[in-house]
Amino acid sequence: MALALAVGAGAGLGAVAFRWMIKTFTLLLSGHADYAAAGHAANPHVPWLGRFFVLLAPVVAGLIYGPLVQRYAREARGHGVPEVMYAVARRGGKIAPQVALVKSLASALCIGGGGSVGREGPIVQIGSALGSSLGGWVKVAEDRLKVLVACGAAGGIAATFNAPLAGVFFAMELILGDFTAESFGMVVLASVTASVIGRAALGNSPFLHLPPFQVQHLSQYLLFALLGLLAGALGVGFSKVLYRIEDACDKVWRGPEWARPAVGGLLLGLLLLILPEMYGVGYPVLENAVGGKYVIGFLIMLLVGKIVATSLTIGIGGSGGVFAPSLFMGAMLGSAFGAAAHDLVPGTAGPVGAYGLIGMGAVFAGAARAPITAVIILFELTGEYTIILPLMTAIVLATLVSRALSHDTIYTAKLRRRGIDLDAKPDTSPFAGITVGTVMEPVPEALPETMALTQAADRLAASPHGVLPVLTADGTYLGTATARSTAQALAEGTHATSALATITHRPATITADNDLTDALNALVHAGGAGLPVLDPTRARLTGWITYESVLASLHHRNTAPAETAVTTH
Numbered sequence: 170m171a172l173a174l175a176v177g178a179g180a181g182l183g184a185v186a187f188r189w190m191i192k193t194f195t196l197l198l199s200g201h202a203d204y205a206a207a208g209h210a211a212n213p214h215v216p217w218l219g220r221f222f223v224l225l226a227p228v229v230a231g232l233i234y235g236p237l238v239q240r241y242a243r244e245a246r247g248h249g250v251p252e253v254m255y256a257v258a259r260r261g262g263k264i265a266p267q268v269a270l271v272k273s274l275a276s277a278l279c280i281g282g283g284g285s286v287g288r289e290g291p292i293v294q295i296g297s298a299l300g301s302s303l304g305g306w307v308k309v310a311e312d313r314l315k316v317l318v319a320c321g322a323a324g325g326i327a328a329t330f331n332a333p334l335a336g337v338f339f340a341m342e343l344i345l346g347d348f349t350a351e352s353f354g355m356v357v358l359a360s361v362t363a364s365v366i367g368r369a370a371l372g373n374s375p376f377l378h379l380p381p382f383q384v385q386h387l388s389q390y391l392l393f394a395l396l397g398l399l400a401g402a403l404g405v406g407f408s409k410v411l412y413r414i415e416d417a418c419d420k421v422w423r424g425p426e427w428a429r430p431a432v433g434g435l436l437l438g439l440l441l442l443i444l445p446e447m448y449g450v451g452y453p454v455l456e457n458a459v460g461g462k463y464v465i466g467f468l469i470m471l472l473v474g475k476i477v478a479t480s481l482t483i484g485i486g487g488s489g490g491v492f493a494p495s496l497f498m499g500a501m502l503g504s505a506f507g508a509a510a511h512d513l514v515p516g517t518a519g520p521v522g523a524y525g526l527i528g529m530g531a532v533f534a535g536a537a538r539a540p541i542t543a544v545i546i547l548f549e550l551t552g553e554y555t556i557i558l559p560l561m562t563a564i565v566l567a568t569l570v571s572r573a574l575s576h577d578t579i580y581t582a583k584l585r586r587r588g589i590d591l592d593a594k595p596d597t598s599p600f601a602g603i604t605v606g607t608v609m610e611p612v613p614e615a616l617p618e619t620m621a622l623t624q625a626a627d628r629l630a631a632s633p634h635g636v637l638p639v640l641t642a643d644g645t646y647l648g649t650a651t652a653r654s655t656a657q658a659l660a661e662g663t664h665a666t667s668a669l670a671t672i673t674h675r676p677a678t679i680t681a682d683n684d685l686t687d688a689l690n691a692l693v694h695a696g697g698a699g700l701p702v703l704d705p706t707r708a709r710l711t712g713w714i715t716y717e718s719v720l721a722s723l724h725h726r727n728t729a730p731a732e733t734a735v736t737t738h
Contacts, residue, residue, distance in 0.1 A: 170358060172313075173320045176303055177359030180296035180324025181366030187273050187292055188329060188371065194281025195449060198226045204283070205446050206453035223283060223445065224438035230282025231430030234275040235486060239427040242271035247483060248491045249276075249290035250343065251583040253297045253322060257344055258591045262301055262314035269298035275488040279430075283437060285447045285478035286489020288329060293490070296325030296363075297344070316352045319344045320359035326546075327360040328367030331374075335546035336360040342539045343580065384555075386517050390562060396506050396524060397531045397563030401570025403502055404535020407495065408579040411480045412586065418484035426486065433485025440478055446471055447478040450493050458504045459525035465505045472501035491579055495533040503528020523556060530560050531567035536579040540568045605688045606681030608722040609702045609712030615640045618647050618670040625669045626655045634698035638710055639673045645708050648675035649701060676700060678707055679714065689719055 196202065199222075200212035209220040218225070238245050244252045245268055256264045276291035300321030304314040319340040327336030337353070337360045345352060384390070422429055441447055446454045458468060479494040507524025510517075518524075530547040534540050543564045548557060571578075577585050584591060615638045616625055629635055635652035650673055658672045677691035679702050692700045692714065702712035 170355065172303060172307065172309070172317055173355040173358040174362050176296070176300040176317050176320040177324040177362030178366060179299045179303070180292075180321045180359065181328040181363030183269065183273065183295050183299060184292050184325050184328035184363065184367055185370040187277060187288065187295060190273060190277035191280050191288060191449075194230070194277050196281075198230060198282045199223075199448065203450075203453055204448040205451040206457075207445065209445055220445070221442065223441040223448065224435065227283045227434030227437045227441070228431050230278045230284070231428075231432075231434040231485070231487075234278040234488065235430040236427040237271060238275050238486070238488065239425075242268045244268060245272040245275050245294070245488055246486055247290075247583065248286070248489060248580075249294035250490070251580045253294055253318065253344055254580060254591060255584055255589060256297070256301070257315050257318055258346075259589070261311040262318045263305065264294075264298045264301035264318065266298065266302040266305075269295045269302070272298070272488065276490075279482065279487045279489050280449050282434070283441050283448045284482040284487045284489050285437075285449070285451065285475065285494065286482050286487060286491070287450055287493025287496075288490060289326060289492035290490025291488065292325035292329045293322045293339075293344075296321030296323075300359075315345065316355050319352065319356050323356045323360040324363030327364040328371075330546070330550060331364065331367060331371065332546055332549035333360045333364035335542060335549050336363070338542045338545050339539070342542050343537065384559060385519060388517055389519055390559065392506075392510050392514075392518060392524075393527060393559040393563050394566055396503060396527055397566030398570055399506065400499060400502060400528055400531030400563060401535035401567035402574065403498060404495065404532045404537075404567060404579070405571050405574045407476055407479075407491075407498060407532070407536055408575065408577075408582055410476050411483060411491070411579065412582060414477075414480035415484040418481075418486075429486040433481070437478070437481055437485065440474070440481065444471070444474045444478070447474050451475070451497055452493075455497050455500045455529075458500045459522045461504065461508070461521045463504065465508050468501045468505040468508070472498055472505070475501070491536070492533065495536045495579075496529045499529035499532030500525045501528075502532060523559065526551060526553070526556055527560050527563045531563040534564040535567040535571040538568055538571050538578045540564050603685040603722055604681065605679055605683045605685060605702055605714055606712070608685065608718045609681065609714050610718050612701070612710045612713050613637055613699070615710070616650060616669055617642070618668060618673065620669045621666045622655055622659060622663065622669060622672070623666070625650060626652070626659065629655055634715055636699045638701045638713075639669055640710075646701065646703060646710050648673040649699075650674070678703055680705060680707075681711060685719060685722060688714055692716065692719070 200214050201207045211219045212222040215222055242265060249272065256262055272291050272294045280286060297318045300317035301314065304317040322344050323336035323340035326339050327333040337356050340356050341353060457463060475494055475497050479491065482489065504521055504525040507518065507521035511521055526547060530543040534543040544561055547560055581591055613632065616628060618639055618641050629637060629650065629652040636649055639647045639650050641647050650669055654672050679688050679691055679700055681702055699713055699715045701710050702714055704711050
């Protein structure tokens with residue numbers, strides 16, 4: 170608890186300092202608090218350049234943070250969250266201490282110099298690095314170090330967005346991937362601590378202010394559902410474009426990596442010259458879109474521009490998150506959709522701003538596939554509870570569409586491109602690489618489903634493992650019966666002549682090509698000492714696996730090299 174509180178406090182202070190650095194570098198490099206809302210205004214520091222200063226701002230920023238990242242912390246490049254996910258899943262929560270400082274400077278310079286990225290990825294990586302460094306300093310166990318990393322991520326999100334609940338669920342859903350009571354409690358403590366510090370320094374007002382909203386017609390849910398489907402497809406499309414542009418940048422660039430952000434900054438500057446609304450995070454533009462201040466054509470232009478600008482910023486080696494850009498894209502999509510719906514069905518559609526908000530959550534859910542986080546963070550960012558049901562409808566559909574269109578999220582895709590699959594079990598099990606088909610035993614004599622319980626009890630009592638398969642009259646696999654379940658049924662008064670089918674249980678399905686590690690896990694949870702192996706149709710028995718066969722395979726693997734060596738000698 171003490172460590173969680175300390176990490177939360179550190180993440181909160183780090184978020185405040187990071188926000189201050191972004192504001193400072195934005196003022197230095199653009200002359201405005203947020204140039205995205207300034208149109209084609211000139212930089213007052215260099216008025217003789219006029220609006221063309223945007224060609225140089227990304228270059229100047231890249232010349233500073235490019236060598237910094239290349240020299241001290243290369244993992245600070247990009248959007249940050251995948252690196253934290255990898256550290257928790259594969260490195261025991263270990264993150265280099267210098268990442269926090271390098272990431273904060275690089276991301277603040279990138280955003281301040283016009284990089285069209287968000288601040289959530291950096292603050293997650295900054296807070297996580299603080300948690301990992303503190304845990305390593307006091308030498309906590311690996312499982313607790315992972316929790317401290319999640320505490321840092323939650324604290325960073327909570328403080329920078331004034332969203333303590335969203336910070337908790339972001340850390341649990343995306344970083345840890347589980348919801349155990351102990352880790353949940355520690356993450357909550359860190360998130361609350363960071364949020365208190367953030368509110369004290371940055372204020373306690375909602376991120377977005379929306380007009381009052383309520384669903385006036387049930388038919389509006391059809392529009393929300395359609396928006397959710399479109400948003401899910403957009404989230405996947407954004408992820409695809411992001412990595413396609415990054416691949417293109419990798420293919421074209423032949424110079425030193427430290428110079429890549431500066432040289433690539435010229436391309437980004439050209440885009441900013443055309444669309445200054447892409448400068449930095451772009452929250453004022455997002456608010457204008459949700460407020461209904463843009464026409465449909467311009468909203469679509471901003472949507473496409475943001476996809477290209479964010480992808481280019483990451484592709485040239487910039488440092489920043491993809492959460493805020495996904496919110497921006499969702500706001501443009503939702504506002505355009507709401508405006509079109511308002512023109513087509515004015516009596517049914519409702520306010521445009523509601524669709525903008527729903528689009529924000531749905532596109533993030535489609536990109537990151539984190540529906541719980543998406544619902545909660547949009548509620549906390551706006552403080553508008555009446556939008557929850559439409560928001561949930563769109564987010565669930567967006568998540569389903571995303572899962573149907575892509576195996577990876579925008580975060581896991583980055584790791585898979587490096588050959589890292591977080592869903593795959595690490596090859597630390599002694600059974601890794603052994604398939605069930607190589608060790609399974611012959612199928613024991615099966616029981617018919619119509620056999621009486623008393624007869625089944627005699628057969629099960631005589632069986633070596635107290636478990637036998639049960640088949641239908643045509644030989645189709647029905648499940649298994651155990652001596653324990655049969656005895657329990659008879660003790661509870663079940664009639665002795667009752668058919669065996671009444672107590673048959675169907676355990677987890679195992680086939681011959683399954684990994685032996687998975688088969689052992691299924692065997693442990695099956696409640697018996699034997700488990701049937703089925704054919705690919707899951708209807709016919711092909712073998713049988715027991716604890717003895719599993720251990721025999723391990724013994725054979727351990728003794729085979731020694732036997733081979735003796736034979737060779």
